[in-house]
Amino acid sequence: MIDRPDLTQATPDELAELAEAVVAELARRADPDAFAHLLRMTGVVGQGVGVAARSIAERGSWAGVADLAGTSRQAAWERWRSP
Secondary structure, three states, rough: OOOOOHHHHHOOHHHHHHHHHHHHHHHHHEEEEEEHHHHHHHHHHOOOOOOOOHHHHHOOHHHHHHHHHOOOHHHHHHOOOOO
């Protein structure tokens, strides 16, 4: 097992770079377990996007979420308003 870094001190850019590297490595492997992990991660990412959208909306507005997502305020609210 590899040592896990302290992710609490990482910037969003650093975390995204790490996540992208992990996804790329799993995708590169011709391994059914790696594929299964990628499938599971799609659900984790989807949930995370919803949590982040609701958090941003609570601290700002759904218009801010919509701007980041490149959609309308109404579409953002309908998509992510509830878990």
